[in-house]
Every structure is written in C-alpha cells, then in structure tokens.
Amino acid sequence: MQVCFMRKLDYSGAIREAMSQEMERDPRVFVYGIGVPTWSKIFNTTRGLVEKFGKERCFDTPISEDAMTGFGLGAAIRGLRPIHVHIRVDFMILATNQLLNMVSNYTYSTGGKLKVPLVVRAVIGRGWGQGAQHSKSLFSNFTHIPGLKVIAPTTPSDMKGMLTAAIRDDNPVICFEHRWLYWAEEDVPEEPYEIPLGVGRILRPGKDVTIVGLSWMNVEARLAADILQKRGVSVEIIDPRTLAPLDENLIIESVKRTGRCIIADCDWVDSGFSAELSARINEKCFGRLKAPVKRIGFAHTPCPTVRELENEFYPNAKTIVHAVEDMLGLEAANLDGEDFFSHERRFRGPF
C-alpha cells in the first residue's frame, strides 16, 4: 500500500518543490538565471532555494542570455544538470542561437554520445499592459526543432511531476509557464514523482466537441465548458501537456469520438503550434470530422498595450464559447451573467 500525502499547493509552489526536491536528491542539479535568487524570485518559484542550497547552486547571472545558455549546455555535457530560468520567453529569444544551433543537436551530432540534461524555464502570459516585447509565447518556434523537448503543464500537480521528469531527463527540455497559472492551486503529492513527458491528459471528458488547450487556455476552456454544459453541450478538454514529443493518439482518439475540434492556444495562430495540431488532426481524423477544426489564438498583430485593444488581442473563455456555438450551429448566448476570469482581480501592475 502506498500512502500518498497531499496538500494544497499552487503552481509556483509546485515548481519550487520539484526543483528543491531534485536539488536535494541530486547534487548536480542547479538553478540559475537573471533574478533567480534575488528580486521577485521569478514569481516565487525560486523562493528559499538560495538559502537552502547556497550560491553555488542557485545564482544570478549577467544580462547575457546567449552566453548563459551556452554555459548551461557546457555544464550539462560535463556532468551537471542545470535549470536556466527566463522571467519572460521574450528574453529567451536572445538564447535562440544556442538553443537552435547548439543545444538541440549536441546529442545527434556526437552520434548520441553526449547527453544534455538541461531544463530551460520560460515564463509567458499576459501582464499589466506589457506590450509587444513582453507578451510572446513562441511554442512553435521550439517545437519545430528536432532535439528539443517542449512542455507546458497547466495544473500544479502536472507541473510538479513533469518538471521533475524534465530535470531527470537527459535531454534539453523547454518548460513554458503561463504566469496566471502561478495562482492555480490543487492537491499535490508531497513526495517527488515523475509524470512522463510525452503523455497528454484528458482534463475533462465530454462527447460533443474536443478542445485541445494549451497552457492557460485550458483554464479558459474549463470556464467555457462549464458555461456550455448548462446549455447541454458536453465538452472534452485535452491538455497535451507535452508539446514535443506530442501524445498525438490521445488527441486523435478524442476527436474521432467527438468529431469536432477546437484548438485553444495562447500564441499567434499563423504558423503556431495550433497549426501543427490542426494539420495532424485533419490528417488522422480524415472523414471523421463533422466540422472544420477551429483554431483560437492571439490576434495576428504585435501585442498592444492599452487594455481595450489587449482585450481584443487575447482570446478567452468567451472566444471559446462562441467558437463552440458556431461549430454546433447554436445561437450565441448572452454571456453577461457569466463570471469570466480577470487578472485585474489578482493584481494591478506595475508589471
């Protein structure tokens, strides 16, 4: 009999706990990046680590993302297990050269001789009117690259298990974390555990339409599903959790069952990961679809700052509800009475 101790933990706590437990378990694990031990503690995800593990294993860096990524690669191939943190994916863009030209093919080009146990955490998600340079997601820019694993867990327990698995993985894993998820709470086991990468999850079973949600959009999808349920629409929500390698079957099976699919992404649609999902679903569910696959994502513009345009830019549960209505030929419901998520209830600036 295995007793499993649970307690409520939020998503940032789950990240912290996964890192802390792995650092305890394995002295080769370390975490670093701009602001990691100081400042905001990266939305609290690194709180307590420097106190517990010291400056050698939890440290700040110069604003040199390019070199610091190469640094992680070098440490990884020489026996350590680095976790590199970027407080925004927009800054990880400075690491593109190392990630695409180096990290992704070190194992392959050495005929499998070198392993690269490197985790790169990148924060995404909407903030306080942050504009074009602090709002990207760029999932597909990395899922496009062979040799990189890409994860984007949604729930705290998924996060803990998958980050643990990522840290133990001998390959580079990019972990996308939507900042609004840091507030999410649920029962999370206390002991360390792994959730294997490459395995998706049915977040909510349903039969009329499948929503494949990415990261935060799963939360919006759940809100949408609740609303739609009241109107008798049964929504299945699939969280791929790992974007590469993708648990394609889980998605395909679901869409074959429901015959309808909406992909809800928190990224641009054009050449986004939603395109890859749609392409695969269309290929594998050929003849089984009752309606065209629908993709939801950012508007195809740079992200504006002013709230009113930002609200147009970002999709949410409403967007999903209306997409489902459209797809099922239902009339658009009046959603005035519904309680949608607003980050303004959680924080008000300055970032």
Next chain:
Amino acid sequence: MQVCFMRKLDYSGAIREAMSQEMERDPRVFVYGIGVPTWSKIFNTTRGLVEKFGKERCFDTPISEDAMTGFGLGAAIRGLRPIHVHIRVDFMILATNQLLNMVSNYTYSTGGKLKVPLVVRAVIGRGWGQGAQHSKSLFSNFTHIPGLKVIAPTTPSDMKGMLTAAIRDDNPVICFEHRWLYWAEEDVPEEPYEIPLGVGRILRPGKDVTIVGLSWMNVEARLAADILQKRGVSVEIIDPRTLAPLDENLIIESVKRTGRCIIADCDWVDSGFSAELSARINEKCFGRLKAPVKRIGFAHTPCPTVRELENEFYPNAKTIVHAVEDMLGLEAANLDGEDFFSHERRFRGPF
C-alpha cells in the same frame, strides 16, 4: 505598346540585377553583411556592386549579426533602405532578438508612425555535407511573427520582381533563397519591375492533385509532375512565393478543384510552414478533400552530414511521386530510368 527586353538570367543574376537597379534608382538603398563585397559574393549575388556603388553602399561587417540587424533597423527608420544579407539562415538566428522583438513591431508600437524598409536576405538549402548547423530553413519561425513579410521566390523572374518589390516595400521583408536555385535560368525582363508581395502563382496547371511547393521544392515538384504526367496524372503546382502575407485563395481554389493536396516543403514538417498551409487548406476546403492533405519535408532530426543519411533526410521528386501514387492509390512506379536532380552534378565541395 510596351516592349519588354528579355534575356536569359540565372537566379543569382536576378537578385544582383534587382539590387543593382534599385541601388541605381534610389540612393538610399544599400547592401551589407558578412562577405557581401568580398569572398564568394554570396553565391555571386553581390558581384560588381561594390565596384559600382562604392564601399558606402556595399559593405562587409564584423561577425555581429545581432548588432548588424539593429543597425539595419536604425538605418531604415532614419531614411535609408538597407538590404542585409546572411549567407545562411543559420546565422540569421543570431538576429532573432532584433527581428522578433524589434524589427517586427517598430511600426505597430509607434502607432504606424515609423516605417521599416528593411530587406533581410537569407540563404537556405543543401550544400556539401554541411550538417546540423548549416541546413535549416525556419520559414515558420518568421511567418509566425506579425509584422514581418516573408518571401521565398522560386524562379529568376519571380525573384527579380519580388526582390524589387521587397526593396521598395516600407516594411521588413525576409527573403529566403535556396542555394540550388542560384543555378536556375530563364528569360527575365531587363528593366526593373515589381511583382507584388502576397500574390501566389500557378507554376503548372493540372487537375488531379495540387502540390503546394516551397522554394526549391517547386523544382522537385516539376520533375515529379513530368514523371506523373507520363502515367496520366495531371499535377497542379502552386508556388505561394510569398509566405506572409499568404495568397490563401489561390491555394484554396486549386485544392477545391483537384480535391487533393500535397505540401512539399524544404523545412521540418513539425510546426513548419506546411502545418500552417495544411491547417488552412483543411479549414477552407472542408468537405471538398478526396484525401488527407499530405505534408512532405525534412526528416524530424537534425541534419546529418554523411551523404547516405542526408539523402534520407531531404525529400525530393521521388518523395513527391510516391506521395501522389499513395494518394491516388496507384502502384509505386519503378523510377530507375528517371533523371532526378543531383547537386553533385553542379558542384563538389568544399561547401
């Protein structure tokens, strides 16, 4: 009556001529980048320019792609019209930060006040066993980004007209050039002309299956079409030419006519531009497809060096022929007698 003087010109000549004519026409145009006035002249595409326009308008740079991209942006917003050249897209990766965080949103974030007449040329395509760091295409990493225009002309006359249009465009345009195309020759008008960006082209009309080809893959598609024609299969080839903004209708109309579509890309398939094309085609041709859309591209591995594995990595006309056969339920033909393209007939190292 408009007389139009034609003569045979190859693809690199077309690029050279477009740049030269625009530099003549407009003193604000200049071209720069590593090796631009020296060395290989970027596969001959910059030959003669420094002699004609001097070092101020055709110059070499330090190996500083990041700064040199910002440099182009600064020159562009302050009245010049730079053309920045990368002898491989793999080196343009070092410019990702400027392209994604800066160049793409300068116009938007200024409420449309600033214009960014910047052309960035990037060479792609297979060389002499170049391996993982000299083989990428990365179309989708840029088509994903609002605010960037992306072109990949296939024929010399398209190249001349589209590059001319790109240089005259007040927005950033990334121009992908497959190095094997430099050898392509055709009749090209002597005088300057524009082919508008965002307009695709039917390279070959047909009725059984549509092949959407990207860059070099159009050449392979034509070879495939010739072979298939002998077996009575009529192939339509569409070259989008501009990837962003995409001439979606041309493609959709074609696929609606043929009911079948193969996308032939010279890039990785996963989250590649082929995914975007497939997603759109499936959405817009819903119910009109006789078979699932098929995507052809690189194997999902880093590019190996050794020729025998490279041959597995890269798709070609054979891949297309077999895909069409598959799709139409034809038996696989024996292609032994066919004359496929081999770069080894054109060059043998060292690069």
Next chain:
Amino acid sequence: MVRPTSKTTTVTMILAREPLPKTTAVQLFKSLFLARRSEEYIVKHYPENQMRTPMHMSMGQEFVPVGVCAALDGKADVFASYRSHAAFLAQTHDTDRFFSELYGRTSGTGEGKGGSMHLAAPDQGHMLSSGVVATQIPVAVGAAFANLRLGTGRTSVAFFGDGAADAGVFWESLNSAALFRLPVMFVCEDNGYAVDTPREARQASRSLGEAVRPFGADTYEDDSGDVESVYSLAKEAAAKAHCDRRPAFLNIKCCRYLEHVGIGTDWNWGYRDQATVERDWISRDALKMQRARLASHQMSESAIAAMEEEIDKAIRASVQRAMEAPIPAPDRLHAGVFHEKA
C-alpha cells in the same frame, strides 16, 4: 565632479567648471522640473489604475537625459530603454502625447499601443523606446549611419542602463560604431543596479569606461549628479565625436530613487541602504541643486515658483486631456501592423 578618462580631459574639466549662462541654467531646470513633476503625477494617478502599463520611473536619474538632450539642442535621435520617461520629456517636452500614451489614448505617441516602455515621437527625435535590455543600442548605430549618409546633422544617442553593458550586443554595437567611424553617443545611465543586482555581481571589469576605451570610443565619466556637468560633458563629447568621427561613451553615475518598476520605493528589499542613498544622492538631488543655482543667478524665489507653477499647470492640463481623450476603437487592433503607403 568630472573624472574624464579620455584624452579630452582638460577641455572637459574647464568646461564643466565654467558656470553655464543663466538661460541654459533655466532651460535645464525647466526640463528637469518637467520630468520630475510629470513623474510625480504618475505617482499620484497610477493607483487609479487608468495607466495600465508598467512604469519604470526615471526619478533621480532625470539629469542624465536632460543634460544630454539639452546639449544636443533638439538635434538628437534618442534611443532609450523602457526607463525613458525623462529621456522622452527631455527630448520632446511633449507631455500631451506622453500622458496620452500612458493612459492608452488615440492621442498618445503610439495611439496606446506602445505604453510606457515604448514611447515614440520620431518627428521630435525620440525614437521608439525598447523594453528588452540593450536592444535599442545597435539601432542607434544604424541611425547614426543614416544621419551621416543623409547629412542631417543629427546625433544618434543611445541611453541605456549599466545592465545593458552585460549584453554582447552592446560590445558589438560599440565596435561597429568605432569601426564605421560613426559619432554615436553611448550614454550609460549608471545607477549601479540591474533591478537589485549590483554591477559587481554582473560585470568583472573594474570600471566600465576602462573596458570600453580599447574598443575605440572616447570615454567620459561623471559622478557629479549635476545636470550642468552632464550638459557640458555631452556638448564636449558630441563635438569631439563629430569632429573625429568616433563614438563617445558617457558613463554617468546616477541613482534610481524608486523601485525598479512601479511607483513605490524599495528600501525594504534589502539590496541597498536608504540612509546611504539619501546621503549620497537624494541630499544632492540634481533638481534641487539646479534650483539653488537659479537663485545664485539672481532669480527670485517667486520667479522660480512661477516657472514651476506654469509647468505644473501644463502637465495637469496634459493629464486632463489624456484622461478625456478617446480610447482606441477595437478595430485599431489590426491597424498599423504594416506601414501603409500614403
């Protein structure tokens, strides 16, 4: 007190010591006051949550852009970071468009699309501010190239923090500017910290100027905290840069009074000591010093106060206009992704 580190030593020191004429002193005071008071209004109104954009306040550092922009007399092309309120106002004095942008209005510098981190008035020489550290620096180099080629007579100025010198692109930009012989002004607003990480925890060099010099720039250092000193230094540096066609690097020590982002103080963060900051910086606040200087120029307290009141009134009016200006209509979201031919 100026510690010049380049060959322009003597000239600079003399210039810095000569008192500036009264008109310049007044001009500098006004510009300083404009920036300071504008930010005071931000502090006041920000909690109303109508300026919904991250605020990286210039407060304390205003004398750097104020001195430099005044020295260049409007003929600057300014490339600044997210911390660019002061740079924007020093260069443009345009509180209308400034507040409109912060309030996200159609009348803003980017019709609300840019926000605090992306201020732009290219017609007045304030190019787009940038929120990714050091990204604006190479852009300034390219603009200098264009300005030289087109003979505009404008000077390209990059403002950035000490943190930007951690970034490789800073060194690439410096090298390129020197190599291409471009008179770019690289102005480091050296407040000693990147957020709460001190320079010593990010840079191994003893002094930034020392590291910059061999790259082929003339380097200048200033820890006076004095707008007139910066003004003189910038004038000198710009003249030399244009004359020799060499970039100039100005390392101006300064102090950010408020937290990294936001309108509060950060004394409780523990990375710096309030008493020390007050002693070393706030006590010799540049605005205060400049106000005192006006008195020494025989300006009466009431004349100064009247000047202040006038500026204050103008700012209040700008805030008011901004609050009343229209919010962009939803369909503006898709406008302006590309530049449309006129």
Next chain:
Amino acid sequence: MVRPTSKTTTVTMILAREPLPKTTAVQLFKSLFLARRSEEYIVKHYPENQMRTPMHMSMGQEFVPVGVCAALDGKADVFASYRSHAAFLAQTHDTDRFFSELYGRTSGTGEGKGGSMHLAAPDQGHMLSSGVVATQIPVAVGAAFANLRLGTGRTSVAFFGDGAADAGVFWESLNSAALFRLPVMFVCEDNGYAVDTPREARQASRSLGEAVRPFGADTYEDDSGDVESVYSLAKEAAAKAHCDRRPAFLNIKCCRYLEHVGIGTDWNWGYRDQATVERDWISRDALKMQRARLASHQMSESAIAAMEEEIDKAIRASVQRAMEAPIPAPDRLHAGVFHEKA
C-alpha cells in the same frame, strides 16, 4: 618571441626561453606531424569525393592547439570551431575516428552525422566542434563551471578564430568566466582573417588583448609561430588561471596556409600576398622549426624520419580502415536525436 601583456610577464618570458626537454620536444613534433600529415592525406583524398563534408583546414595553425593541448597533458576539455582538425588530433591523437568521421562511417566520432565541422570525442576531452562562429565559447565556460564543481581537475579550453571576437557572445563569455572566477582558457587562433576580411576591417580595437584585459582575464600574446613557445605560455597561463581562478586569454598569431574552406590555396583571391605569407610564415613553419630542434637535441635524421614514417603509416592505416568501414544504415537517421537511457 613572446610579448606578454599580463602581469605574468617575467615568468612567461623565462619559461619561453628555456629550452624544453627533449621528450617534450619530440612529443610536440609528433603531434604537429600527426596533424599536418593527416591533413596532407585529406588534401590527397578529398578530390575523390568520398569525404563529402566541408573542410576547414588547420594547416599552418596546428602549433596552436598542439602546444596548448600538450601543455594541458590530456586534462583539457577542448571546445573548438569548425577549424578543428588540429585541435582534435592534438587532443586525441585518434586518427581512426577522425578519418572515419570525415568519410562518414559508423566508426566515426559521430557515426558520420557530424562531419568535419562537428568532431567529438568527449571521452578524450574533445567536445563537439561547432560551425557557427563563437558558439563554442560559452559552452567552454559552462564546462569549466562543472569541472570546478565536480573537482575533475580538467581545464576548459575554447579555441576560436579572431573572427569570434567580433561576436558579442565572446565578450559575454569572457565576462562570465571572470565573474564566476572560472579558469577557462580562451585561445584565439589569430590568423588575421575571417575568411578574407582582415581584423582591421572588423574590429576597431588596436589589439584584441588590450580590449580583453579590462574584462578580468590575464592576457598573453604570442607571435613566435613556435609550438614550444605556445606550449610554455599555455602551461604558465593554465597554472595561473587555476591558481588565481581567473580566465586566461591567449592571442596566438598564426597563419592559415590554405583557403578558408577547402584544400586549395587562395593566393589568387587577392586579399593577401603570397610572397609576404611565405616570408613571414611558411618560411618559419612551426613543424619545420620543431624538426630542426630535434636535430639540435641530437636526434639523427634517420631517427626523425623513422618517427615520421611510423606516424604516416598509422595515418594511412586509419584512412584505409575508414574507407572500408560501414556506412550508417538508413535507419540510423532517426537514431540519437535524443539521448536514450542506458
């Protein structure tokens, strides 16, 4: 002739002048000869088009990695550029895996997947060479961190060309190594050109060492063209780096004899003058000098020739084995994208 630019001046000069013991002289000669002769075989066989990978030849520059790797006596982790034939052979002496990789065989360093630009024998301390300029440099810094943390006693060495110093990441890496107090050896194989662009057309600094020093590295310069000089310098630099936990920067002037990529010469390109190169470099070729030194160590011509013949034979055998080794089966394409748990 050594021109030391750091504080280690005197020691370095003395060391450099003391003749090395015969065993070391022989070892260096063998290693030089191995690299040179291996490349001569490449020149011979490349036209057969069985080594279908771009060749960036080390010829002329071998003394740099040979001296450095010998000085570190196998305890180096080498991070080299695409121009890494000599570095690979100096570190590993493994002509079998070397030629197998060039021929694209399963027995190669990357079972044919890497090719000339991506040589790897991590078990022997040659990490993956890299074809994108400067990319290997920060990786060396991270490896130094791991080596220090894990107490391996190994020294992380980055070999790169003068062109890599154009790149921002070089300066970031230098700064990080100094900041983190890591004994990284930054070894610039300064052949004066990036392809055919001379350093003066890419870098504004008067000397690279001068620019590097303020970043917190000890800097060394050597234009002797002499493997023993490099050896001594590297020994000294490594000792100091470990002792002071400071990075070392070695700028070793050298000359690429052949074209940038390929097996031919490039005298007809016009960017450098054959006669000058011959006078300044080829006439005092490091291999030739070292061979002469053996004679002064009382080695007979026949003993030297026998040694050469032995190495030559070994290389010929490696080439032969490589040509006969199996080509990877098509299904190997998909193998090794990810590291599989054993």
